[in-house]
Amino acid sequence: MSLPLIQILHRETEAVKAFAEALADEREVMKSGDAQALGAVLDRKTALASALAELGAAREAQMAAAGLRAGPNGMLVGLRIDPAVHQAWRTLRLAALGAHQASTLNSAVIAAHLEHTRAAIQVLRQRGIDAGLYGRDGRTQNAASGLSLARG
Template sequence: MSQSLIQNLRRETELAQAFATVLGEERSLIKAGDYQALAGLLERKVELAGLLGALTRAREAQMGALGIRTGAGGQLFGRQIDPSVEAAWRTLVFAARTASDANALNAAVVDAHLEFTEEAILALRQRGDNTTLYGRDGRAQTGPQGVSLATG
């Protein structure tokens, strides 16, 4: 059973690494302003997330059957944990943290773009004239309308 768990951990690690790679591509596209290409990446992210979810459930069931549980900081607990399982687990935890860090960085990039856009819109609205802006529906709107994203 532990060999099956090791294979699952390795596959989950590969998927986490692939997810981190997609997040890196996403960050590059956001920085470049290539929002059309982001749609294709979204499909890949959803697919990878689904596969990761299925493997996670399978791994958790396998670990439970072996009497292995995880604690704070991703530490493994249980009687007689195979050293190969522990090594594969550490590799998975590292890959998951890498993907998590990439996701946090993407969120910071998106937040920076959003803040810049909000400031630009505010500056246009504060000019005092009835500058025409486009609303969410793509139609021209005159003057301040809508809900500010910055106010939550």
């Protein structure tokens, strides 16, 4: 039995599920528009992504030691695959699929927000109200010219 590999697969599965929960929380925060809460969720996602990278490296090392590898379409490939390892691998793959779907949904929500913002800016510009809009560099599009009070 490949107990160390099974344990790492279970730990990675739990981390993937936690990441999917963070994605769900992120989606709810995006809907509410709470920028501070979004920052906290992003910090949590970053920590989870780091943990997932470490767990993934540990899993790959355990798989290599057991003579296993991930083949095409995520199939587990090896000469002797312990049924418990196969089940733990399957559970991890399902959790990863759920996290991928949550990420795809969040991407769609972000794209919708960006499109709404672009459309709103376009309406303002068509009405000639772009003097107060900021560009990508953080400066207003039509900065006032003249004497700078900061220069003295």
